[in-house]
Structures are given as C-alpha cells and as structure tokens.
Amino acid sequence: MNQGKTFDSDPAGGDCADMPVAREKPDGVTINFQSxxxxxxxxxxxxxxxxxxxxxxxxxxxxxxxxxxEISSRKDNLxxxxxxxxxxxxxxxxNDESDPMETTAPLxxxxxxxxxxxxxxxxxxxxxxxxxxxxxxxxxxxxTGSTLPAPLLSGLSRIKLLHADRVSVTGAFGGFSAxxxxxxxxxxxxxxxxxxxxxDLVLDLQAVPSFAGGRLPIGYYAPGPSPAALDEAMAELxxxxxxxxxxxxxxxNRSRCFHGRSRTQDCHRCVEICPLNAVRSxxxxxxxxxYVCQGCGGCALACPANAIRLVQPSxxxxxxxxxxxxxxxxxxxxxxxxxMISDSEPTPGNGHPGRNGDLSGRICFKVxxxxxxxxxxxxxxxxxxxxEVLVACDPRNPSVIREAVxxxxxxxxxxxxxxxxxxxxxxxxxxxxxxxxxxEAVLPRTRxxxxxxxxxxxxxxxxxxxxxxxxxxxxxxxxxxxxxKPWVPLPAGSPFGTVTVNSDACTLxxxxxxxxxxxxxxxxxxxxxxxxxxxxCHQCGLCQETCPEDAIxxxxxxxxxxxxxxxxxxxxxAEPFRCVECGVPFAPPAMIDRIKAKLAGHWMYANERxxxxxxxxxxxxxxxxxxxxxxxxxxx
Numbered sequence: 001m002n003q004g005k006t007f008d009s010d011p012a013g014g015d016c017a018d019m020p021v022a023r024e025k026p027d028g029v030t031i032n033f034q035s036x037x038x039x040x041x042x043x044x045x046x047x048x049x050x051x052x053x054x055x056x057x058x059x060x061x062x063x064x065x066x067x068x069x070e071i072s073s074r075k076d077n078l079x080x081x082x083x084x085x086x087x088x089x090x091x092x093x094x095n096d097e098s099d100p101m102e103t104t105a106p107l108x109x110x111x112x113x114x115x116x117x118x119x120x121x122x123x124x125x126x127x128x129x130x131x132x133x134x135x136x137x138x139x140x141x142x143x144t145g146s147t148l149p150a151p152l153l154s155g156l157s158r159i160k161l162l163h164a165d166r167v168s169v170t171g172a173f174g175g176f177s178a179x180x181x182x183x184x185x186x187x188x189x190x191x192x193x194x195x196x197x198x199x200d201l202v203l204d205l206q207a208v209p210s211f212a213g214g215r216l217p218i219g220y221y222a223p224g225p226s227p228a229a230l231d232e233a234m235a236e237l238x239x240x241x242x243x244x245x246x247x248x249x250x251x252x253n254r255s256r257c258f259h260g261r262s263r264t265q266d267c268h269r270c271v272e273i274c275p276l277n278a279v280r281s282x283x284x285x286x287x288x289x290x291y292v293c294q295g296c297g298g299c300a301l302a303c304p305a306n307a308i309r310l311v312q313p314s315x316x317x318x319x320x321x322x323x324x325x326x327x328x329x330x331x332x333x334x335x336x337x338x339x340m341i342s343d344s345e346p347t348p349g350n351g352h353p354g355r356n357g358d359l360s361g362r363i364c365f366k367v368x369x370x371x372x373x374x375x376x377x378x379x380x381x382x383x384x385x386x387x388e389v390l391v392a393c394d395p396r397n398p399s400v401i402r403e404a405v406x407x408x409x410x411x412x413x414x415x416x417x418x419x420x421x422x423x424x425x426x427x428x429x430x431x432x433x434x435x436x437x438x439x440e441a442v443l444p445r446t447r448x449x450x451x452x453x454x455x456x457x458x459x460x461x462x463x464x465x466x467x468x469x470x471x472x473x474x475x476x477x478x479x480x481x482x483x484x485k486p487w488v489p490l491p492a493g494s495p496f497g498t499v500t501v502n503s504d505a506c507t508l509x510x511x512x513x514x515x516x517x518x519x520x521x522x523x524x525x526x527x528x529x530x531x532x533x534x535x536x537c538h539q540c541g542l543c544q545e546t547c548p549e550d551a552i553x554x555x556x557x558x559x560x561x562x563x564x565x566x567x568x569x570x571x572x573x574a575e576p577f578r579c580v581e582c583g584v585p586f587a588p589p590a591m592i593d594r595i596k597a598k599l600a601g602h603w604m605y606a607n608e609r610x611x612x613x614x615x616x617x618x619x620x621x622x623x624x625x626x627x628x629x630x631x632x633x634x635x636x
Contacts, residue, residue, distance in 0.1 A: 104247075104248045104251055104311050104312075105248070106245040106246060106247050106248070107245070107246040107247075107248060107290055107291060108243060108244070108245060108246075109173055109174040109243070109244045109245075109246050109291065110174060110242075110243050110244075111173065111174050111200040111201065111219070111240055111241050111242060111243075111244065112138075112200055112241065113136060113137040113138060113200060113201070113238075113240070113241040114137075114138050114140075114198070114199045114200045114201070115132055115137050115138065115139045115140070115199060115200070115201040115202070115203060115237065116139075116140050116142060116169070116176060116178060116199040116201070116202045116203070117129055117132075117139055117140065117141050117142065117202075117203045117205070118142045118144060118167055118169075118202065118203070118204045118205065118206055118210055119141075119142075119143060119144070119204075119205035119206060120143065120144055120145045120205075120206055120207075121143075121205070122141075122143045122161075124205060125141045125142075125143055125205065126141060126161075128203060128205070128234065129141050131234060132203075132234070132237060132238070135237075135238035136238070136241070137201075137237065137238060137241070139160070140160040140161075140162065140193070140197075140199070141160065141161045141162065142162050142163075142164060142167055142178070142180070142189075143161070143162070143163050143164075144163075144164055144165065144166060144167055144206065144210075145165065145166075160193060162180070162189075162192055162193065163182070164180035164181060164182045164192075165180075165181045165182055166180070166181040166186075166210075167179070167180045167181070167210045168180075168210055168212050169202055169204070169210050169211050169212065169220070170211075170212050170213075170277070171198075171217075171292070172217045172218070172219070172276075172278075172289070172291045172292040173200065173201070173217060173218045173219030173220075173240075173244075173246075173291070174200050174219065174244075174291070175198055175200075175291065176198070176199040176200070176201070176202050176219070176220070177189065177190075177197060177198055177199070178197065178199075178210075180192060200219065200240070200241075201219050201220075201221070201237055201240055202219065202220045202221065203221050203233060203234075203237065204220065204221065204222040205222075205223070205230070206222075207224070207225070209222040212277065213275055213276045213277050214275030214276070214398040214400075215275040215276055215294065215296070215398070217276055217292060217294060218246075218294065219240060221233040221236070221237065246290075246291065247295075247312045248290045248293070248311070248312070249290075249293055249294070249295030249297075249310065249311065249312040250288065250290075250293065250295070250297075250299060250300055250308050250309065250310055250311065250312075251308070251309050251311055252286060252288055252307060252308050253306075253307050253308075253309070254285065254286070254307070255307075256305045256306060256307035256517070256518070257285075257286055257303075257305060257307040258304070258305050258307070258517055258538070258540050258542070259271075259281060259284070259285065259286050260281075260284030260285055261515075261517055261540075261542060262542055262545060264545060265541055265542075265545055267304070267305075267540070268281065269302035269303060269304065270286060270298075270299035270302055270303055270308055271286070272302075272400060273298040273299060273301070273302040273398075273400045273401060273404060274293075274296075274298055274299055275296060275298065275398045275400075275401070276292050276293065276294060276296075277292065278290075278292035278293040278294075279293075279299050286307075286308075288308075295310070295312055295368075295369065296369045296371050296401065297310050297369045297371035297372050298371045298398075298400070298401050298404065300371070300374075301371040301372075301374055301401070301404050301405070301408070302404050304495035304538050304539070304540065305495070305517070305518070305538050305540070306465060306466050306467055309466075310372070313368070313372075315376070315466065315469070318367070318372055318377065319376075319377065319380055321365075322365055322377065322380060322381060322384065323380075323384050325339075325363055325365050326339065326363065326381070326384045326385050326386060327384070329363060329385075330385050336387035336388070337362075337363060337385060337386050337387055337388075338362040338363070338386070338387065338388040338390065339362075339363050339365060339381050339386040339388065339389050339390065340362060340363065340364045340365065340389075340390045340391075340392055341365050341366075341367060341373055341377075341381070341389065341390070341391050341392070342364065342365075342366060342367070342370075342391075342392040342393075342394070343366070343367050343368065343369055343370035343372075343393070343394055343397070344366075344392070344394045363386075370391075370393050370394065370397055370401065370402075370405055371401050371404065371405065373391055373405050373408060373409075374408050374466065375408050375411050375412050375415075375466075375470055376466050376469045376470050376473060378391075378408065378409065378412035378426055379412055379415060379416075379470065379473040379474065379477065380469075380473055382416060382425065382426075382477060383473055383476055383477055387425065388425050388426075388427075389412075389425065389426045389427070390427050390429055391405065391409050391426075391427070391428050391429060392429045392431060393405055393406070393428065393429065393430055393431070394431070395430060395431060402430070405428070406428045407493075409426055409427070409428040410428075410491055411490055411491065411494055412426045413425075413426045413427075414488065414489065414490050414491055415474060415477075415488055415490070415558055416477070418485065418488025418489065418558075419477055419478060419481045419483050419485070419488065419560075420481055420483070467495075467496075467535070470496070470558070471535060471558075471559065474488075474558055474559070474560055475560060475561075478560040478561070485560055486559065486560060486561050487557045487558060487559050487560055487561075488557060488558050488560060489556070489557050490556040490557055490558055491556065492556055493539075493556065494539060494556040494558075495538045495539050496537070496538075496539065496556065496557065496558045496559075497534070497537060497539045497554055497555050497556035497557050497558075498532070498534045498537065498554075498555050498557060498569075499521075499532060499537065499543060499544070499552050499553065499554055499555065499571070500552070500553045500555060500571075501530065501551055501552055501571040501572050502549075502551040502552075502553075503572055505549040505550065505551035506530070506547075506549060506551040506552075506572045506590065507549060507588060507590040507591040507594050508528040508529070508530060508572060508574060508588035508590060508591060509548065509549075509588075509591055510523050510530070511546045511547060511548060512530070512543035512544075512546055512547055512552060513530070514546070515542040515543055515545070515546035516542065516543055517538075517540065517542065518536045518537065518538055518540075519533070519536055520532060520533050520534070520536040520537040520538075521543060522568070524573070527573070527574075527575070527576055527585075528573065528574045528575075528576055528587075528588035528589075529570060529572070529573045529574075530570070530571045530572040530573070531568040531569065531570055531571065532568060532569045532570075532571050533567075533568050533569075534559055534569065535559065539554050539556060541554060549594075574588050574589060574590065575589070576588065576589075577589040577591075577592050577615070579615070579616050579617040579620055580612060580615045580616060581616050581617075581620040581624070582617065582619070582620055584617050586617040586618070592614065592615060595614055596611065596614055599611075599614065609624075609628065613625065
C-alpha cells in the first residue's frame with residue numbers, strides 16, 4: 001500500500017513528470033496533489049520506493065509483484081497449443097531448511113501465586129489455604145459435592161470460599177480458568193466472584209481431578225489420597241511464583257497441513273490425540289497453544305503430512321542418543337542385540353536392565369515420551385544394528401497415544417518383514433519393563449544382524465524431514481538385505497503409497513491435481529497427461545474424494561529402490577482434442593465425449609450446430625454463438 005506518496009520525477013519515485021500537480025473538480029474546487037494531506041506516509045508502506053518495478057521491502061511481497069513473477073515464469077513455456085490448466089508451482093522439498101515454521105523462542109510465563117484449591121473436604125481445603133497464605137499465595141477455595149459447614153463461612157477475609165456441585169478446569173500454568181455447576185447451571189467462575197477468575201496454580205484434592213484433559217499440565221497438582229504426595233505439592237507450590245521460561249516443543253508448517261481442505265474426510269488427528277487440548281481447530285486451521293503444550297509429541301506422531309515437527313527434543317538428538325546406545329555394544333562385539341524402547345524408568349534387578357543399561361545382550365533405551373517412537377526411529381534401530389526392537393508402552397499413557405505408537409510399530413514391522421520374511425523383529429508390548437516377563441534374547445544372526453559387524457554405523461540424523469528419513473532408511477536396509485524388491489506393502493491407512501487411475505473412467509479433468517496438497521499429482525504442459533511423484537504422496541485421499549469419475553484408488557506401500565524414487569510416473573495420457581474449426585488443441589478427448597454425453601437431450605443443445613459447438617475452442621465457440629440464428633432472435 002503506497003497511498004498518498006509524492007510522484008516526482010526523481011530516481012526514487014520514478015519518472016512521473018507528466019502527472020498534473022493540481023486538478024480542478026467539477027464543482028470548482030481545486031485539489032493540490034503536492035499538499036501535505038496528499039503526501040502522508042502511513043504504516044502500510046511495503047515498497048522500497050521504486051514504484052515502476054515494485055521491489056519488495058524487507059521480504060514483503062505485494063500482489064502486483066506476485067503477478068509479475070508468475071507472468072515471467074510462464075514466458076519460457078508459452079505455447080498457443082497449451083492444453084489444460086497451468087502446472088502448479090511445486091512445493092519446496094520437505095527437508096528444505098527455509099520451510100516457514102512457527103518460532104521456537106521460549107515463552108515467558110509469569111505466576112503471581114493465585115491458587116485455586118478444589119476439594120470435597122472443606123476443612124482440609126481451608127487448612128491448605130491457610131498454609132499457602134502464609135507463603136504469600138492468594139487462594140480461592142472451591143468445595144464440591146457437599147454443603148459448607150457453618151463455622152467455615154466466617155474468618156476467611158483473606159481467602160475466597162465458594163461451593164459448587166461440579167467444576168471443570170482448563171488452561172495452563174499461569175492461566176487456569178474454571179467452569180462450575182451450581183443449582184443445575186454451568187457458568188464460568190468469573191460470574192461467581194467479583195474479580196477475574198484466572199489462576200496461576202491449581203491444587204486439586206479430589207479423588208478424580210477436574211482438569212478437562214488426559215494429562216495434567218504443569219502447575220496443576222493432584223496428589224490424590226497420598227499424604228506424602230500432598231506434602232510434596234504443598235512444599236513445591238510456594239516455589240511456583242515468579243517469572244519462568246517455557247520452551248516451545250513443536251513447530252507447525254501450515255503449508256503442509258491437510259486440515260480444512262476437505263469437508264467430508266477432514267484430518268483431525270492432531271486435535272484428537274492431544275491429551276491436553278493444546279491443539280485446536282480454528283477457522284479451518286490448526287492452532288497450537290504452546291503455553292498448554294507439554295511436548296508429549298502426540299501431534300507430531302499422528303500427523304500424516306509432517307506438518308507438525310518436534311523440536312524439544314529434536315529428531316537429531318533422539319537418533320544420536322539411540323545410535324550411541326547401540327554403538328557401544330557393537331564395539332564390544334556383542335551380537336545379537338535386543339533393544340527395548342520404553343518411556344518408563346526401569347529398575348535394576350529382576351532380570352531387567354537399568355536406565356540405558358544392558359543385560360545379556362539387551363539394551364534399554366529410555367525416551368521421555370513414548371510418542372517419540374516413530375517409524376523412522378524403529379527403522380533406524382534396525383539400521384544401527386539391533387536384531388530385535390521391543391517397544392514397551394506404559395499403560396498410564398492415554399489410549400490414543402498408545403494406539404498411535406502401536407500403529408507406527410505395525411508399519412515398521414511391515415517394512416522389515418517385507419525385506420526379511422521370518423520372525424517378528426519389531427514388537428509392541430503393552431506394559432512397562434517392570435511389568436513384562438522378558439527372557440534373555442536369543443535371536444539368530446540374519447541379514448540385518450550382520451549389520452552389527454559394521455562399527456562405522458550410518459548417520460541419518462542430519463536429515464530434518466521425517467518422510468525423507470524414512471525413505472533413506474528403507475533404501476539403506478534394502479541395499480544391505482540383498483532383496484530385489486522395488487517396494488514393500490504397508491497396512492491400509494499408512495501415509496506412504498501410490499495411486500492407480502482407471503483409464504477408462506478418467507477424463508483428465510485435473511480435479512485431482514487441484515486437490516492434491518503436496519504436489520504429488522501434476523498435469524502435462526503441452527498435452528493431456530496426469531503425472532505422479534510417489535515420494536511426495538501422503539495418501540490423504542483428497543484426490544480420490546475429489547475425482548468426479550471415481551477413477552482413483554490408493555495403494556499403501558513404501559518405495560525401496562534408488563532409481564524408482566526419482567522422476568515422475570505417467571498415470572494417464574492422451575492425444576489432445578483439436579478444435580473442429582481452427583484445429584487448435586484445447587481439451588482431452590475423453591472430457592469432450594463426457595460433456596457431450598452429459599448434455600445430450602438438453603434444450604440448449606437441441607440441434608447439430610449447438611452440439612458441434614462443444615467441440616470448439618473458446619474463441620471459435622464464442623464466434624459461432626455470436627453469429628448464430630439464436631443470437632439474432634435474442635437480440636432483434
């Protein structure tokens with residue numbers, strides 16, 4: 001926006017000397033364009049001053065510049081016989097470091113010590129409130145499920161005391177809020193008390209916490225019936241006053257996100273898996289509340305498009321730690337190796353290894369969150385020399401996260417078994433290491449076991465994009481296994497695969513190309529053609545949903561070969577239909593035939609000339625319509 005700038009004939013403003021300085025309006029009022037009111041520079045300036053070429057300022061690109069760039073990019077490919085829509089601009093490579101990501105700068109949380117105490121026991125709630133009050137914490141007592149004893153209604157001038165039937169708490173450390181139900185009516189706590197009911201901390205002494213989520217956030221204490229846990233919470237609460245730095249655990253690339261693109265099969269996986277309700281759908285877009293997020297990694301685990309990436313810890317850090325754990329055993333000549341990955345702290349003894357320890361050829365690799373266990377980690381463990389990989393998932397994890405991790409194990413098992421049929425080398429175990437009765441690993445040395453002799457383990461941690469890493473790992477395992485397979489099948493619903501097209505039904509309308517969010521499908525430049533790049537396909541199903549002829553089907557699989565992953569595959573191709581008047585190609589023949597069949601019997605195409613008009617290009621069709629008898633009747 002450059003409204004109000006002076007257009008003088010100087011190098012900065014461009015050659016505008018012929019522009020009038022003043023102009024007289026029809027009512028006789030003269031407007032002086034050099035006056036101050038017409039030369040005010042506002043805050044919407046987005047150009048560097050060169051008003052002829054509109055160069056961007058500080059990375060801001062105007063709509064005019066976007067249009068000029070698009071025209072320039074098309075000049076080299078300009079052809080009058082071009083058929084179909086312009087080739088869409090292909091997305092950047094998924095491992096491109098310049099992908100637009102949200103900032104990962106730490107967040108600042110300020111806690112003033114405003115504490116909400118929820119309990120069914122009014123006496124205990126009052127005692128805790130008085131103790132916290134001595135440590136300079138302001139307290140609001142909310143007693144649920146019973147009536148308040150009369151003596152408690154007095155002597156609480158510095159502590160607010162409320163009663164409600166039920167309460168539901170949302171938010172995060174430094175910003176908790178509550179909805180309460182009293183007399184059968186649910187309303188925010190702000191309507192029950194005079195000041196704003198936003199709390200920094202929550203002490204929930206009920207048997208079942210009132211937090212509306214699968215996990216309790218930082219600052220929410222629910223010690224349960226344990227007196228020791230209550231004493232620990234009471235000792236820690238006074239220390240939760242002040243200014244704190246909270247990391248952002250995940251970043252979101254909105255250009256890759258599938259959410260909001262379909263109204264019938266919309267993707268909500270990240271929203272459904274988040275145990276803290278930190279991921280929400282707002283205006284058909286994904287919004288992550290980083291103040292609520294605790295870095296469980298569930299959203300990154302469930303996202304089929306890798307639009308959400310875990311940065312605390314990063315993929316590199318996890319894979320480097322995994323590689324180091326296996327490298328020590330391989331250097332000692334231990335083989336075969338059974339690797340157990342778990343999110344719980346194993347205790348030494350009873351035949352179980354200690355943290356990142358080992359026992360009789362078994363290594364226990366602890367991750368902070370079980371959702372860190374993704375397909376690339378499981379394949380990397382096999383590539384780093386593990387003969388067997390066991391994933392022990394603590395049952396205290398939310399069920400949606402356990403199911404998502406089990407799905408990753410299922411995909412990894414399909415890849416490994418496709419390359420090395422035989423025993424299951426990757427297994428999912430529902431339980432912590434302490435709960436599992438595991439015998440000493442006695443596994444035969446096979447193709448993948450031979451990788452243990454290679455002390456110079458491959459390094460895959462430098463690859464930022466998870467999909468690219470999966471392809472690299474699959475290619476590495478394929479090369480080392482000696483199996484001659486171009487691909488391995490994956491279970492239905494996997495985010496890797498190809499699509500097939502029914503040539504008899506496809507009209508090359510390119511609706512699938514317009515719907516594809518990753519650029520895996522692309523049109524031909526000079527002929528009716530549908531091309532496909534399998535490594536970029538996420539199996540989202542938007543092409544199958546959009547196809548008006550129901551001609552597309554998805555096939556989940558993972559490519560293995562080095563050559564196969566390069567270039568495009570032509571799914572459908574045809575000679576262009578030429579205009580019956582001028583001979584210019586303008587559409588696929590199947591599309592013309594389908595349109596003629598659809599309009600057969602329509603009153604607007606009752607005679608032969610009107611039907612013939614469907615076989616003309618846009619120019620000839622317009623010319624024929626304007627010179628027809630119908631036009632003379634319509635415009636006497």
